[in-house]
Amino acid sequence: MSALVVSDLRKSFGGLHVTKGVNLTIEPGERRLIIGPNGAGKTTLFNLITGELVPDSGRVMLNGQDITRLPSRQRPHLGMARTYQIITLFARNTIVHNVTLALLGLSPLRWNPLIDIKRQSHLTEQARAALEQVGLGHIADRPLAQTSYGERRRVEIAMALAQKPKVLLLDEPFAGLSIDERQDVHRLLMAIPRDVTMVMIEHNMDVALEFAERITLLHFGAVIVEGTRGEVVADPRTREVYLGH
Amino acid sequence: MSARNLALLVAFVALAALPYWMPGVYYINVGSQILFYAIFALGLNVLVGYAGLVSLGHAALFGVSAYAVGYMLQLGFGHMASIIVALIIGVIATAIFALLSLRSTGIGFIMITLALGQILWGLAYRWISLTGGDNGINVTSRPAPFGYPLSSPVTFYYTTLVVFLLAIAAMAVFVRSPFGAALMGTRDQPRRMNALGYHVLAIRFWACLLSGLLTSVSAILFVYYTQFISPQTLSLTSSAEVLLMVISGGPGTILGPVVGAGLVVVVKTVVSGFIERWNFLLGAIFVAIVILMPEGIVPGSVRLWRLMTRSRKNGKAGPAP
Numbered sequence: 001m002s003a004l005v006v007s008d009l010r011k012s013f014g015g016l017h018v019t020k021g022v023n024l025t026i027e028p029g030e031r032r033l034i035i036g037p038n039g040a041g042k043t044t045l046f047n048l049i050t051g052e053l054v055p056d057s058g059r060v061m062l063n064g065q066d067i068t069r070l071p072s073r074q075r076p077h078l079g080m081a082r083t084y085q086i087i088t089l090f091a092r093n094t095i096v097h098n099v100t101l102a103l104l105g106l107s108p109l110r111w112n113p114l115i116d117i118k119r120q121s122h123l124t125e126q127a128r129a130a131l132e133q134v135g136l137g138h139i140a141d142r143p144l145a146q147t148s149y150g151e152r153r154r155v156e157i158a159m160a161l162a163q164k165p166k167v168l169l170l171d172e173p174f175a176g177l178s179i180d181e182r183q184d185v186h187r188l189l190m191a192i193p194r195d196v197t198m199v200m201i202e203h204n205m206d207v208a209l210e211f212a213e214r215i216t217l218l219h220f221g222a223v224i225v226e227g228t229r230g231e232v233v234a235d236p237r238t239r240e241v242y243l244g245h
Numbered sequence: 246m247s248a249r250n251l252a253l254l255v256a257f258v259a260l261a262a263l264p265y266w267m268p269g270v271y272y273i274n275v276g277s278q279i280l281f282y283a284i285f286a287l288g289l290n291v292l293v294g295y296a297g298l299v300s301l302g303h304a305a306l307f308g309v310s311a312y313a314v315g316y317m318l319q320l321g322f323g324h325m326a327s328i329i330v331a332l333i334i335g336v337i338a339t340a341i342f343a344l345l346s347l348r349s350t351g352i353g354f355i356m357i358t359l360a361l362g363q364i365l366w367g368l369a370y371r372w373i374s375l376t377g378g379d380n381g382i383n384v385t386s387r388p389a390p391f392g393y394p395l396s397s398p399v400t401f402y403y404t405t406l407v408v409f410l411l412a413i414a415a416m417a418v419f420v421r422s423p424f425g426a427a428l429m430g431t432r433d434q435p436r437r438m439n440a441l442g443y444h445v446l447a448i449r450f451w452a453c454l455l456s457g458l459l460t461s462v463s464a465i466l467f468v469y470y471t472q473f474i475s476p477q478t479l480s481l482t483s484s485a486e487v488l489l490m491v492i493s494g495g496p497g498t499i500l501g502p503v504v505g506a507g508l509v510v511v512v513k514t515v516v517s518g519f520i521e522r523w524n525f526l527l528g529a530i531f532v533a534i535v536i537l538m539p540e541g542i543v544p545g546s547v548r549l550w551r552l553m554t555r556s557r558k559n560g561k562a563g564p565a566p
Contacts, residue, residue: 050440076442088437090430101430104423105441113424113455120423159441 001064003028003197004167009048009058018044020221021058026167029194033212034201037242041221042201043085046169050082051075063166077106079166083156083173085201089144095155096140099127102159130162134188150181157188168192170200174207182207205243209233217242260406264399273398274470279510280402280409281466286490286502287412288459293488294497295420296452297432299355301484302362306342306457308369308479310335310464315382315474316375324388332461339457343450350435362484369476381475384468395469405466412459416499419455428452489527493534495541504542
């Protein structure tokens with residue numbers, strides 16, 4: 001059974017067709033890279049997969065289950081997690097509280113108005129473990145406002161990993177990072193175990209190509225090339241619309 | 246004992262002993278007013294401070310519960326039945342408000358709550374057979390729970406104080422709870438909360454109900470205090486006043502709305518006895534708060550206190566060699 005299947009997905013905003021019958025099949029444990037020039041519809045595709053946008057037609061299957069019409073808030077409960085191109089965190093709180101919120105999102109405890117969240121040691125321990133995984137365990141209690149951009153990127157990934165997803169969607173995780181930070185995040189992503197299927201949008205080809213096993217090239221909302229890393233890089237259409245000559 | 250706990254202890258002792266050190270009955274009544282308006286402000290603060298939803302229709306919800314008590318008593322029901330029905334009706338009215346207004350946030354939420362508040366205010370004026378119109382409804386007696394009559398200012402004050410302390414304790418538990426954390430998450434990053442698996446709309450809805458419950462509790466105390474309810478209680482001015490309490494004291498804090506309620510009630514009832522244009526003074530105070538402490542009196546004072554203690558410590562440490 002494929003981890004994620006997208007069939008003939010279409011989306012228009014008025015007269016603008018941003019997703020034109022996209023098909024994707026991603027196998028369990030696969031590392032898939034989605035590339036394309038600006039405006040190709042990559043983030044829109046992520047938003048359609050995660051349910052933040054409702055498709056006009058087509059289907060999205062997660063581990064064999066049709067989730068096309070499922071509200072986006074229910075998808076994390078089925079094992080789908082994502083990060084955002086523009087960092088979207090809780091700036092007033094500590095790093096560990098950010099990750100605790102991610103854990104709480106999947107727990108029935110989130111409805112409890114009577115217990116003290118800080119006394120839920122199992123949540124805090126899991127949050128700290130996720131932060132250790134991304135190398136931020138030593139600054140877990142630091143307010144998010146006092147962290148660097150690169151650290152925040154890693155907090156985003158920790159929040160996604162804390163939910164123990166089966167499919168992880170990463171929207172430009174290297175955007176805005178320095179060379180060293182890029183290497184750190186790259187090592188971190190490479191260390192994620194194979195039971196997590198990963199789909200990544202990225203422009204930074206140096207690090208992204210190392211990550212990818214298969215690549216999908218989107219252009220004007222349609223898949224124009226798909227294949228292994230070598231096949232896609234060698235394809236003249238990739239050079240024409242994306243990599244350049 | 247930390248400075249914060251010491252200040253809270255002093256405040257508690259001062260409140261508990263207020264009837265003994267206040268110069269007269271008038272000021273004990275002012276104390277009661279501050280306390281029940283503080284509960285009202287705490288209720289609105291659940292939305293404004295913790296959910297990021299500014300309501301301009303809360304006085305209407307306040308009025309619904311107050312009218313419910315007055316009407317039930319007028320029909321001949323006892324105090325206990327009237328209070329329970331008022332709480333239920335207040336929460337149901339809040340649920341209707343929430344269902345209609347939560348489709349929107351920001352300016353849309355403000356405008357819908359304003360419109361709903363104005364509708365109820367208009368009904369209070371025009372539905373004379375139910376509300377008595379401009380003449381309002383008189384409440385002829387106060388209850389006597391467990392043989393403890395609330396007819397005197399002192400007993401009423403202590404009852405209000407107990408309810409106020411319960412409301413503060415409830416808020417303290419709420420803001421530390423997972424649900425409280427979830428609500429604050431929906432205030433800061435609703436889209437992210439949705440992507441993390443939270444039902445943002447449902448969380449906001451339950452927060453509205455909590456807000457409505459506190460509003461109803463304060464309204465019941467209010468109507469027994471004044472022993473009268475009229476459409477003026479539901480007016481936009483009343484909604485704006487309680488919003489002013491929350492914003493001036495510090496939204497998103499527990500003590501902020503209490504301090505804000507104290508400020509507004511003291512200016513409105515005490516200072517107005519000395520200054521005819523007390524509205525002008527209240528406006529000037531509000532402008533000063535916005536300029537000097539835009540986060541509100543309580544968080545602003547904490548910030549200034551920390552700044553002072555830090556600079557004093559630095560001064561003691563002396564210049565670097």
